[in-house]
Amino acid sequence: MEILVCARRVPDTSENEIQLNSAGNDIERDDLVYSINEPDNYAVEEALQLVAKASGNVTVATVGTDDDEEILRREMAMGANQAVLLSDDAFQGSDGKGIATVLKAFVQKNKYDLILTGVQAEDGAAQVGGMLAALLDYPFASLVNSIEVLDGGKLKISREIAGGNKEFSEIDLPCVLSIQTGINEPRYVGMRGIRQVASVEIPTFDASALGVDPATVGDAGAKVKRDDYFVPALGKGAEILAGSREEIADKVIELLKTKGGLK
Amino acid sequence: MPRIFAYIVHKAGVVDDSAAELVAAAKRIDPAANPTAIVAGSGPELDAVCASLSASYGEVWKIANESLAYPNAELIRQALVKVVPAGSIVLVAHDHFALDLSPGLSIKLNAAYVPDVVEIDGVAGPQLKVVRQEFGGQFSTHVRCDISTGAVINVRPGAFKPTETAPLAGTVVDKSSAIGPLTAKRRYLETVVAEAGDVDITKHAVLVSVGRGIQEKDNIPIAEELAETLGAAVSCSRPVVDAKWLPKSRQVGSSGKTVKPKVYMACGISGSFQHLAGLKGNPFIVAINKNPKAPIFQVADVGIVDDLLEFLPELTNKIREAKQVSV
Numbered sequence: 001m002e003i004l005v006c007a008r009r010v011p012d013t014s015e016n017e018i019q020l021n022s023a024g025n026d027i028e029r030d031d032l033v034y035s036i037n038e039p040d041n042y043a044v045e046e047a048l049q050l051v052a053k054a055s056g057n058v059t060v061a062t063v064g065t066d067d068d069e070e071i072l073r074r075e076m077a078m079g080a081n082q083a084v085l086l087s088d089d090a091f092q093g094s095d096g097k098g099i100a101t102v103l104k105a106f107v108q109k110n111k112y113d114l115i116l117t118g119v120q121a122e123d124g125a126a127q128v129g130g131m132l133a134a135l136l137d138y139p140f141a142s143l144v145n146s147i148e149v150l151d152g153g154k155l156k157i158s159r160e161i162a163g164g165n166k167e168f169s170e171i172d173l174p175c176v177l178s179i180q181t182g183i184n185e186p187r188y189v190g191m192r193g194i195r196q197v198a199s200v201e202i203p204t205f206d207a208s209a210l211g212v213d214p215a216t217v218g219d220a221g222a223k224v225k226r227d228d229y230f231v232p233a234l235g236k237g238a239e240i241l242a243g244s245r246e247e248i249a250d251k252v253i254e255l256l257k258t259k260g261g262l263k
Numbered sequence: 264m265p266r267i268f269a270y271i272v273h274k275a276g277v278v279d280d281s282a283a284e285l286v287a288a289a290k291r292i293d294p295a296a297n298p299t300a301i302v303a304g305s306g307p308e309l310d311a312v313c314a315s316l317s318a319s320y321g322e323v324w325k326i327a328n329e330s331l332a333y334p335n336a337e338l339i340r341q342a343l344v345k346v347v348p349a350g351s352i353v354l355v356a357h358d359h360f361a362l363d364l365s366p367g368l369s370i371k372l373n374a375a376y377v378p379d380v381v382e383i384d385g386v387a388g389p390q391l392k393v394v395r396q397e398f399g400g401q402f403s404t405h406v407r408c409d410i411s412t413g414a415v416i417n418v419r420p421g422a423f424k425p426t427e428t429a430p431l432a433g434t435v436v437d438k439s440s441a442i443g444p445l446t447a448k449r450r451y452l453e454t455v456v457a458e459a460g461d462v463d464i465t466k467h468a469v470l471v472s473v474g475r476g477i478q479e480k481d482n483i484p485i486a487e488e489l490a491e492t493l494g495a496a497v498s499c500s501r502p503v504v505d506a507k508w509l510p511k512s513r514q515v516g517s518s519g520k521t522v523k524p525k526v527y528m529a530c531g532i533s534g535s536f537q538h539l540a541g542l543k544g545n546p547f548i549v550a551i552n553k554n555p556k557a558p559i560f561q562v563a564d565v566g567i568v569d570d571l572l573e574f575l576p577e578l579t580n581k582i583r584e585a586k587q588v589s590v
Contacts, residue, residue: 130366238566261526
């Protein structure tokens with residue numbers, strides 16, 4: 001089975017306290033630590049487990065810049081057979097459809113039985129997989145939390161729906177699945193593994209190599225544009241308790257007694 | 264102004280709560296909007312849904328087909344592409360069904376797509392201005408969307424408060440014959456209900472709930488000890504289940520359990536909307552988080568900016584001491 005995983009590099013919220021910049025129109029990107037989008041890591045692990053059971057290859061692709069090579073190398077250290085960078089100045093400022101358009105062009109130059117994405121990235125949009133599937137006329141399922149390969153070019157999958165219930169379906173290959181976190185336990189990647197792939201050349205494809213019309217992608221093609229970032233003002237907000245740890249604990253105990261949390 | 268449609272989800276003949284919220288969202292796009300509901304399904308259940316919707320929508324488009332008895336997004340997309348006029352705005356509640364439907368629908372309608380919209384600022388020329396959230400709700404963004412070829416807008420459930428209006432006497436328009444044959448490359452098999460688990464967190468008045476801030480499985484006893492002194496149960500947010508530190512049955516949220524405690528202690532939980540969607544009944548929320556900007560502090564009653572690994576043991580000890588004194 002030939003599997004493509006579409007991945008993305010995002011600011012790592014566990015490594016950074018993300019701040020607004022002084023202009024108040026973007027997050028502060030200086031000194032930001034980035035990592036692979038966590039759900040994408042589950043997608044790569046799932047792909048690796050599927051090819052280990054059957055056979056085939058796992059390719060990881062990202063639409064981005066040279067800076068994004070680090071996550072491609074990380075996923076190769078995890079076990080992906082190859083990685084590709086889809087990069088062109090014309091791709092900058094793409095909306096979800098723009099990214100899906102670039103990925104579609106790459107998919108059509110190759111042959112994949114299965115395409116995986118993470119369920120969503122830091123923007124919470126959860127859109128590229130479904131768009132890519134529609135552009136390719138492949139079937140699609142979101143929030144996938146189990147995959148079983150059936151005979152006859154099909155998969156049995158489950159989706160995580162409301163209340164944690166599982167919705168089982170059969171889906172024809174080729175298809176696109178967005179992978180929910182928790183589907184597996186992504187393997188650990190050590191520094192040694194990263195070093196082993198540090199000098200592997202990562203093929204890069206630009207708009208002309210992919211046959212993508214620059215007017216359909218990037219800022220030029222985007223129908224959806226983000227103007228700024230700001231801190232939402234929702235409700236009155238919590239009363240932040242001040243004092244020493246001990247004093248705060250005493251206050252919490254008093255509050256718990258009042259509110260029925262402590263008898 | 265483009266025509267506005269609302270795709271309405273329903274279950275067992277009952278309209279989803281989002282139906283009224285989508286009317287409110289439509290009126291944020293255009294105060295004079297008279298949105299049209301679209302529903303798909305089959306049999307008497309669908310008729311019941313149409314009858315119920317005609318009280319809140321002036322027009323209800325009904326798509327009846329045996330193959331739509333279960334809401335398969337692939338089939339419903341094919342049906343919608345046949346009936347929705349070019350250039351329309353289609354509103355959908357941002358849930359697990361919409362994640363399947365809407366991205367592909369926007370492609371097939373050649374329309375713009377904005378997911379998980381929490382506020383709508385209105386239309387200026389060819390642009391719809393909306394607000395989304397990123398980074399799990401820590402930051403909001405103003406987003407402009409070119410609606411000149413239509414748009415599919417996913418609206419966050421609960422973000423738009425329904426307005427009280429007199430019931431309408433809407434008309435039901437049967438569009439079933441317009442959709443033609445539907446073919447599925449994905450076929451629904453069955454739904455397996457989540458396991459109940461060892462502890463029923465929905466029955467507890469006090470929950471000590473842990474998130475990513477608990478850091479590792481070996482720290483779970485810190486929360487368990489506090490819970491024990493309070494007579495509470497330990498619940499959690501999604502990352503804790505993903506990491507297999509606690510079973511799925513302990514998860515609070517839209518993909519976990521819906522709980523109604525009196526007191527909710529959110530420990531190291533950032534407070535994503537998917538998590539908060541599982542928290543009902545207006546509990547007293549105590550949030551403990553190292554990050555003073557964590558969205559949980561916007562909804563909590565009291566906040567403690569501290570490391571839960573330090574604070575919880577302190578609190579547990581103090582409660583134990585207090586109990587000894589009173590005995």
